Amino acid sequence: MTVSAESCEEHDSLLLAAQKMHDLRIRRLVVVNEKRQAAGIVALADISRVNPELGGLVLEGINRPVPVESRLEGMSTC
Numbered sequence: 001m002t003v004s005a006e007s008c009e010e011h012d013s014l015l016l017a018a019q020k021m022h023d024l025r026i027r028r029l030v031v032v033n034e035k036r037q038a039a040g041i042v043a044l045a046d047i048s049r050v051n052p053e054l055g056g057l058v059l060e061g062i063n064r065p066v067p068v069e070s071r072l073e074g075m076s077t078c
Contacts, residue, residue, distance in 0.1 A: 006026055007031065008020060009033075010031055010039055014051065017042050017047070018057070021061075022057065022060075023061065025066075027062065028041055028043045029041065044059065
């Protein structure tokens with residue numbers, strides 16, 4: 001099974017990257033250039049260092065409870 005890494009682009013704002021991390025409940029994003037080649041990684045720790053308040057909001061989103069319906073998606077029936 002192949003899984004794609006979530007990414008943002010080099011020119012994306014820190015706020016946009018933080019929003020994506022919050023929504024997807026992830027702590028890292030691959031940063032890609034205009035050729036879609038990996039240019040680096042931005043982590044929750046990086047955001048927190050630059051803007052602790054924003055980092056805290058992302059962390060709250062990551063740690064929020066997962067709805068039961070979401071946990072059941074993709075599970076096979078017996």
